[in-house]
Structure formats: structure tokens, C-alpha cells
Amino acid sequence: MPVRLTALPADDAHAWLDQAVHTYVTAMRYPRGTERGRIGLWRDHLYRPGWIAVAALAPASPSELMQPTYARLRVRSSWTADNEIMAGVAYGYTGAPDQWWNRQLRTGLARRGHSPEQIEAITADYFELTELHVHPFAQGRGIGEALLQRLLDARPESRVLLSTPEVRGEENRAWSLYRRMGFTDVLRDFTFAGDPRPFAFLGRDLPLPTGRHAAV
Template sequence: MATRLIDLSPSDMQQRLGDALAVYVDAMRYPRGTEDQRASMWLEHIRRRGWKAVAAVEMPDDLPDEATTGAPPATAPMLGIAYGYCGAPDQWWQQQVVSGLRRSGADRDRISQLMNSYFELTELHIHPDAQGRGLGEALIRRLLDDRTEKQVLLSTPEINGEANRAWRLYRRLGFTDVIRGYHFAGDPRPFAILGRSLPL
């Protein structure tokens, strides 16, 4: 079974939102129903400046040869999803990160240098059955390929010893610590904010 990476237009994302959220819930091992809480937020994100989304889809084996180079069918099963957008001061995530930076003693120059021009890598998820084949790295590379921002920032849950695939991937790609052990408002879990300069 072949896998294809594709860009998702805003309308593709709207049409395939249920599939993308199903990948997210399975990858994060969240309880069923979490997707209902996230749907409106993911739709709102589409309208943000610089929004871009990419997906990994499974190409059916029984496609005629001439169809294997065209766009995959809209029903091609989704194996992975990644999206992000240009960070901005009116966004909750940036406000949280700025407050964390201030608390960690970062000065105004450091905060401006980080916040003036960055792409927020908001979501990156590969279905559990498709993890560990390099798809996550391929999706990040495609997502960041044509970015004009100076850096990319993301948040990921803290894990003992950085011992999971997400941490291995981000470290392999050169992401370094921006804030560690950060608590976003309303979430008891500690997160790390990681970043690196662009291009990748």
C-alpha cells in the first residue's frame, strides 16, 4: 500500500475534518468525543494568516496506473495530519508563551526575537498503525518547506527522559528548548515549548 503526502486546501480541511480529528484522537490516545470539542477550534484556525495543512493518505492498491499520479481520491484513508499558521499577538498561544517567557526571566529583546516572526506548528499526528516509518518527519518537512517566517515554535507534553517519538523527532530536527515545564492556563500537564530557526 503506497502512502502519498498532500497539501490540504481550506476546503479540503473542512471536508476531511472528521478524518483529521480521528487521526489526532487515536494518535494522542484521547477519549472518543475529544474531537467534538476540538472541531470548532481547528476550523477557526483555517482562517488565520499563513495557515497551511498537509496530510499523509493511503493510496488504494486497485487504482488504474494513470490515476496513481493524480490527486488521491477524497476517500483515501488519512494516516497523518499536520498544520500550523503564522503566530500573532492576539492569539491565546502566543500570549501564554510570552507570559511564560517573562516568568522565566527572558528580556524584551529575547521575547521580540522569538515572537516577531514565527510559524506555530500547531498539530502533528500520525495514526498509531503508521507511526515509526518516517511519516511524521516527512510531514513536518513538507509543512515547513516554503515558510517565510524566521522560526518555528511548538509545544509538546513533557515526557520523562524525552523518551517518545515526538521528542526524538524534534531533537533530530534541531529543535531546542524555549521554555520547559510550562503550564498552559487550564491544563494541569507540563509542556515544553521548543523552537528552531527556519529554513529547516
């Protein structure tokens, strides 16, 4: 499947935001309807300092475009071809102390006994990898790694941090990808306010090493 990566313009979000959130909800296997709450959150992030989003666009055949699964992923804008659908999406921005996620991380680190100096060192200068998702029809072909590489290419921050749900034995594609790319533990088994699931914070220094899979 030929896929191309493209930066998603914040000013053109009306052309891609629905499809991006649909990709995210499908990849995470969240219940339908979750999109409604999440679109507002994604939109709120568009103009944060250092925000960047990248999509993987794949061509679909006319018959595929008739199917509801693919129709929801169709992206129509001046920078897309008529038949392109969203196979994957990733975005993030520069972390800052006034952000909820940053405060949650600081709280978690403090509870585990980190000193203020240690917390400052971890959170002083980082890119938050907020979302990274590949639609199930396109997973396992190197698109996730390619999105990560593109998103983190030439960033000014010295580190990248992310949070991902804890999974027994770290046995899913997200964990496999992050470990492969050299992410190490920052904080494990943390529960965000309002969500009972345990999450891990992972991080690594930038820049990333050159990718192992050059699929895209």
C-alpha cells in the same frame, strides 16, 4: 505502505476535518468524544494568516475500508482516490501577538525572567507548528518527518515554534523526531491555562535541513 502527501484546502475542510481530528485524537490517545470540542478549534484556525495543512494519504484495501477504524479515516474529495485514508496530518500558521498560544508563551517567558527584548526576539517572526500526528498504524516509517518537511518547506518566517507535552527522559516519538530535526528548548515545564500537564516549547531556525529519512 505507499503514502502520498497532499496539501489540505481550507475551502474543502468538510471533506477532511473529521478524519484529521480523528487521527489526532487517536494518535494522542485522548478519550473518544474529545473530537467534538477540538473540531471547532481546528476550524477556527483555517483562515489564520499563513495557515497551511498537509495530510499523508494511504491506500486501504476493500476489507480494511469495512473496518470502523479505517472507515473513520476515509477521505472523499475530488483530490483523493476512492480508497484513500488519512495516515497523518499536520498544520500550522504564522504566529501573532493576538493569539492565545503566543500570549501563553510570552507569559511563560516573562515568568522565567526573560526581558521584553528577549521575548520579542523569540516571538517576533515565527511559524507555529500547531499539530502533527500520525495514526498509530502508520507511525515509525518516516511519515511524521515527511509531514514536517513539507509543512515547513519555503516558509517566509525565520523560525518555527511548537509545544509538546513533557515526557520523562524525552522518550517518545515526538521528542525523538523534534530533537532529530534540530529543535532546541525555548521554555520547559510550562502549564497552559486550563491544563495541568507540563508542556515544553521548542524551536529552531528555518529552513530545516534536508530529511534523513526519505520514506515518503
